[in-house]
Amino acid sequence: MGKSTKILRLGDPLLARICQPVLRTELHSDTFVSQVAALKQTLTEFRLLNGFGRAIAMPQIGVPKRVVALDLRHLNPDLNPDLNPDLNKSKASLKRDLDWSVAKGPIALVNPEITWRSVESFKMFDDCLCFPDLLVRVRRCDSVSVRWMDENTGEWRVVEKLPRDEAELIQHELDHLDGVLAVDLAEDKEMDIITRREFEEKKAELLKTVDYHIA
Numbered sequence: 001m002g003k004s005t006k007i008l009r010l011g012d013p014l015l016a017r018i019c020q021p022v023l024r025t026e027l028h029s030d031t032f033v034s035q036v037a038a039l040k041q042t043l044t045e046f047r048l049l050n051g052f053g054r055a056i057a058m059p060q061i062g063v064p065k066r067v068v069a070l071d072l073r074h075l076n077p078d079l080n081p082d083l084n085p086d087l088n089k090s091k092a093s094l095k096r097d098l099d100w101s102v103a104k105g106p107i108a109l110v111n112p113e114i115t116w117r118s119v120e121s122f123k124m125f126d127d128c129l130c131f132p133d134l135l136v137r138v139r140r141c142d143s144v145s146v147r148w149m150d151e152n153t154g155e156w157r158v159v160e161k162l163p164r165d166e167a168e169l170i171q172h173e174l175d176h177l178d179g180v181l182a183v184d185l186a187e188d189k190e191m192d193i194i195t196r197r198e199f200e201e202k203k204a205e206l207l208k209t210v211d212y213h214i215a
């Protein structure tokens with residue numbers, strides 16, 4: 001288990017950096033192994049503390065490397081019987097080199113790349129561990145395919161045509177690796193960035209302005 005690290009906050013210039021790819025020869029170096037462990041531990045602790053948080057990107061803990069940690073155990077129907085059965089049926093047909101919902105803890109995607117984007121898009125309110133008190137109305141592609149390097153073997157893995165909930169998460173996290181935050185994507189900074197408090201107060205009305213909401 002690694003040591004958790006402080007999550008940088010909105011406005012920190014380190015969040016705007018374009019991150020460097022990880023070399024295959026670096027995967028087993030002490031530095032990189034401890035950076036990945038710290039990233040996973042930071043996500044785990046955030047989830048314990050806040051009850052949410054599906055993923056974190058390495059620049060969010062101040063390390064400019066192309067790595068994302070994901071913890072999607074809530075998507076596992078065995079662990080979460082309330083999941084929409086239709087959604088799970090559609091997921092069963094996906095090409096997955098790795099079913100990340102059955103991982104026992106966070107997994108790391110090294111050098112992840114979006115290899116395909118759907119033409120269709122949708123609007124949603126997005127949030128971020130770097131600004132937990134804000135929500136941002138953004139447009140995301142309905143689906144993407146992603147490939148990444150396995151943190152242990154260095155082999156490429158792929159998941160194709162992700163469903164919307166996983167696709168929007170991957171788009172959010174990979175944007176971090178290019179120094180892009182959800183607030184940068186707001187078309188209208190006045191209208192599309194709101195406080196979580198304001199969102200909760202006007203939730204019913206605001207949800208009519210988007211196509212999808214993270215449950």
Ligand SMILES: [Zn+2]
Pocket residue numbers: 127128129130172176
């Ligand atoms: Zn984020």
